[in-house]
Amino acid sequence: MPSIQGQVDLILTNDDIELQIQDEVNIEKLTQQLNEQAEHLVGLYGYDIKLPQKASKSKKKNILHKKPKVHNIYLLEHILQQRDTKSLELYVKSVLDKLFPKDNQLNDHQLLHNLFGSYNAERYEYTIRCRPLSDDNKTFDFNVKYQEYDGHMGVQITWDFTYNKKSNKGDILSSDTFAHEILYALSESPFLRYAFTLHSESYSRYTEHNRNITLKLIDYHFATDLAVLKNEISGMAELVEDDGDLLPLEMTDSLLNYDGWGYLCKEVDGKIYNSYIMPDMDYELPKLYAEYFTHIYWYNK
Structure with missing residues (x-):
């Protein structure tokens, strides 16, 4: 219930x-x-x-x-x-x-x-x-x-x-x-x-x-929930690109929820791995995300 x-x-x-x-x-x-x-x-x-x-x-x-x-x-x-x-x-x-x-x-x-x-x-x-x-x-x-x-x-x-x-x-x-x-x-x-x-x-x-x-x-x-977040991070898979755009996090300061949405990604040894974590773009990226992830796979509305 x-x-x-x-x-x-x-x-x-x-x-x-x-x-x-x-x-x-x-x-x-x-x-x-x-x-x-x-x-x-x-x-x-x-x-x-x-x-x-x-x-x-x-x-x-x-x-x-x-x-x-x-x-x-x-x-x-x-x-x-x-x-x-x-x-x-x-x-x-x-x-x-x-x-x-x-x-x-x-x-x-x-x-x-x-x-x-x-x-x-x-x-x-x-x-x-x-x-x-x-x-x-x-x-x-x-x-x-x-x-x-x-x-x-x-x-x-x-x-x-x-x-x-x-x-x-x-x-x-x-x-x-x-x-x-x-x-x-x-x-x-x-x-x-x-x-x-x-x-x-x-x-x-x-x-x-x-x-x-x-x-x-x-x-x-x-x-x-930190336990849930840990599971989400451990379940990341190599990115398969479609009609989104891969952006470095330092290029996302001007993006808002109004503009679209995206999934946080991490570059490891030249490969991009995507999570299914969708950050709230109307606020500054939390320190935990900013320090761990390197990119976002972004979809414009």
Whole structure:
């Protein structure tokens, strides 16, 4: 049966400047989203975002006489200063619910707007898609519990969901896509990356053809099962060329997924051997790939 499970440990920084940056980024992003379409905003715990009101003429006259602004203490700074473990759990849970909502958590208009976001939005700033759902409309909750890591505050996120058959709804993540996206989102989202670090033992697991695939984040936007990767590399065969183009890796910097796709290859003693590994060309090639492979066999669209 299809299943997903995993554990991600997020560690909160002790650095006041990094906390201030994260709080300011959160306020800026949420304010932009509120300004774009207020009725569709999916907010975050601890941030009561309101659009700035225009100052009246009388207020404008008094601007020069105002006292200097003092530094505001926002949510994440407060959490660290007060060791507020409950608020930390609620904040992280609200990020998870924003990025991976349940199918019934948002109405159709909210989901549509938050799936596409705005043209200048960062990745993992809006909803990715809804978390996996069974064909009988069952899904799961994230368990978010406070943990300490060598004196640092943090949370442990776990999930475990087994189902007979996946839903065929279009806005639902498949188990394998979710398993990758949860690791990418929790390490790259602008709502987390300035103040949180993903613990190296974090993992995400899913079943594929009755086999468990356990993903770990190896590099930026690169999660893989190292045992599976080892098998893929050991199964390489000599390249039989057809209508593709053999390109050295140093010539691929400008290629994107939009342009086509390709399989990573390695030159050994003047012969080219191809794998069936198709890298994500929208991101820099992971160090593990760049150091092992020498070419890509590329197909233009």
